[in-house]
Amino acid sequence: MTTVLLVDDVHASYGRFDVLRGLSLRVAAGELVAVLGPNGAGKSTLLKTVAGFLTPRQGSIQLDGEEIGGLRPPALLRKGVAYVMQRSSLFPRMTIQENLELGAYVRKTTAEVRQDIERVLALFPRLAERRQQRAEGLSGGERRMLEIGRGLLLRPRLLLLDEPTMGLAPLVMDLIFDKILEVRAAGTTVVMVEQNARRALEVSDRAYVLEQGQTRVEGRGEDLLASEAVRRAYLGSGVAGR
Amino acid sequence: MTLEIVLQSVVSGLMFGGVIALVAVGVSLIWGIMDVINFAYGEYLMWAMYLTFFLYAGAGLDPLVSLPVNALVLFGAGVLTYRLVIQRVMRGPVFAQLLSTFGLFVLLRYTAWLVFRPDDRQAQSLVSNGVLKLGELRVSTGELVAFVGSVLATSALFCFLTWTKTGKALRAVAQDREAALALGIEPDRLYAIAWGISAAAAGVAGSLVSPFMYVNPLVGDVFLLPGFAAVALGGFGNVYGAFAGGLVIGVVNVTGGTLTMPKVKLALVYLVFLAVLFMRPRGLWGR
Ligand SMILES: Nc1ncnc2c1ncn2[C@@H]1O[C@H](COP(=O)(O)OP(=O)(O)O)[C@@H](O)[C@H]1O
Numbered sequence: 039m040t041t042v043l044l045v046d047d048v049h050a051s052y053g054r055f056d057v058l059r060g061l062s063l064r065v066a067a068g069e070l071v072a073v074l075g076p077n078g079a080g081k082s083t084l085l086k087t088v089a090g091f092l093t094p095r096q097g098s099i100q101l102d103g104e105e106i107g108g109l110r111p112p113a114l115l116r117k118g119v120a121y122v123m124q125r126s127s128l129f130p131r132m133t134i135q136e137n138l139e140l141g142a143y144v145r146k147t148t149a150e151v152r153q154d155i156e157r158v159l160a161l162f163p164r165l166a167e168r169r170q171q172r173a174e175g176l177s178g179g180e181r182r183m184l185e186i187g188r189g190l191l192l193r194p195r196l197l198l199l200d201e202p203t204m205g206l207a208p209l210v211m212d213l214i215f216d217k218i219l220e221v222r223a224a225g226t227t228v229v230m231v232e233q234n235a236r237r238a239l240e241v242s243d244r245a246y247v248l249e250q251g252q253t254r255v256e257g258r259g260e261d262l263l264a265s266e267a268v269r270r271a272y273l274g275s276g277v278a279g280r
Numbered sequence: 281m282t283l284e285i286v287l288q289s290v291v292s293g294l295m296f297g298g299v300i301a302l303v304a305v306g307v308s309l310i311w312g313i314m315d316v317i318n319f320a321y322g323e324y325l326m327w328a329m330y331l332t333f334f335l336y337a338g339a340g341l342d343p344l345v346s347l348p349v350n351a352l353v354l355f356g357a358g359v360l361t362y363r364l365v366i367q368r369v370m371r372g373p374v375f376a377q378l379l380s381t382f383g384l385f386v387l388l389r390y391t392a393w394l395v396f397r398p399d400d401r402q403a404q405s406l407v408s409n410g411v412l413k414l415g416e417l418r419v420s421t422g423e424l425v426a427f428v429g430s431v432l433a434t435s436a437l438f439c440f441l442t443w444t445k446t447g448k449a450l451r452a453v454a455q456d457r458e459a460a461l462a463l464g465i466e467p468d469r470l471y472a473i474a475w476g477i478s479a480a481a482a483g484v485a486g487s488l489v490s491p492f493m494y495v496n497p498l499v500g501d502v503f504l505l506p507g508f509a510a511v512a513l514g515g516f517g518n519v520y521g522a523f524a525g526g527l528v529i530g531v532v533n534v535t536g537g538t539l540t541m542p543k544v545k546l547a548l549v550y551l552v553f554l555a556v557l558f559m560r561p562r563g564l565w566g567r
């Protein structure tokens with residue numbers, strides 16, 4: 039299978055100390071890959087670096103075989119890398135429609151973009167009902183849907199999601215995972231950072247467990263779920279009982 | 281003091297308030313988008329008035345005819361201000377930003393003083409000397425044109441912010457700079473555009489008041505304090521509030537001056553400014 043994203047021996051930092059310390063991973067076309075690990079492992083930093091918010095100090099990042107390390111976000115967006123950050127990133131005093139339109143900012147506004155907006159609203163019917171309302175009025179789950187939908191308006195080659203289900207009720211969480219699976223089924227490659235390790239492993243094709251800025255474990259979701267050692271070391275007590 | 285005099289002053293106040301509203305919207309736009317307060321705003325307006333005067337004196341252009349030239353030149357000046365000064369100090373402490381626009385204020389004012397001397401000059405316009413009568417009320421044509429022009433200019437700006445792609449991107453950058461960048465919106469490009477638009481508004485205001493106001497190096501004071509008061513009244517950074525605030529301040533300025541003494545009208549404006557800050561720190565229309 040063709041590799042969409044290759045991260046090879048990447049070092050990156052905010053200041054003097056490396057947060058990513060020789061991290062490597064590979065994502066194939068059409069895969070849904072989960073990135074797990076304890077708080078502070080560098081999961082968000084990995085996505086920020088791939089999305090162009092941080093420049094790798096060393097190592098290589100390739101998209102479809104082309105070096106993209108150090109490119110700025112607008113350039114990366116034009117190459118098809120969409121990024122939904124961990125914190126809420128909606129424009130609260132703009133409408134849902136406007137938020138979606140801005141998701142296509144780097145594209146020429148055409149009939150095609152308008153069609154894509156309708157397609158995203160069809161994927162998230164709850165948003166369609168409220169399209170002329172301000173984003174600040176949405177619930178936590180709806181906000182996440184809008185952020186993911188906004189990312190899709192780029193028609194991304196690669197969608198990076200940082201903790202898409204953070205702080206959501208279990209039912210809403212399931213809904214979001216279902217939508218992510220739909221997005222993947224439509225052909226978009228997805229890398230998703232998650233805290234809910236068990237659910238993430240269940241839905242993803244493969245997963246990487248990070249620790250201290252490096253890849254510790256890598257494997258198929260179901261294999262990692264089945265592995266006693268991985269469960270005990272990385273997935274916490276919430277998983278062990280099941 | 282008769283009712284007619286008060287009414288007359290309210291009408292005049294509204295006319296002046298339209299211009300203050302345009303000034304306040306220009307100031308508020310920058311504040312709302314990037315939390316920078318532009319002390320040099322009145323000086324942009326003053327330079328725009330000189331440009332108007334020399335286009336009149338040199339080329340015989342009516343101030344209303346040279347208005348587009350003024351808007352364009354000032355747009356360029358705004359973009360340059362951002363690229364040469366503001367962009368650099370944005371990474372520094374807030375104090376550096378305050379000092380930089382204050383420094384610009386001093387530079388623009390005293391350069392004008394040096395070049396033009398403190399003489400009064402005035403351009404003439406077709407609308408300079410007309411008076412419209414509405415029963416007992418009188419409105420000078422120049423002031424009416426300035427009022428209408430200001431309302432049109434702010435409406436155009438509001439439409440731009442509401443409907444266009446760039447306008448939406450400007451609002452997005454104002455609400456969440458990093459999230460905007462994650463969608464490919466280059467904050468620096470949009471900040472530069474915002475400075476251009478803000479300065480262009482000062483250019484338009486300069487053209488509109490030129491038919492009935494003298495220009496001298498200190499004329500910016502007539503607009504800056506009332507403009508700031510209107511920004512505070514409207515809720516800092518709220519351009520719609522700033523517009524409403526401008527109308528109120530215009531009336532306070534003129535009617536207040538009529539009811540008391542003309543000399544104290546700026547003090548009255550400042551009093552309103554302080555009172556609002558005390559009672560509603562986010563402004564009457566603040567969020
Ligand atoms: N903006 C920042 N500036 C400095 N250090 C940061 C910043 N963001 C994260 N860090 C540090 O980098 C490390 C990894 O953080 P992060 O990538 O957010 O972890 P995770 O997403 O896996 O919880 C942590 O030690 C954190 O304190």
Ligand SMILES: [Mg+2]
Binds near residue numbers: 081083124
């Ligand atoms: Mg994180």
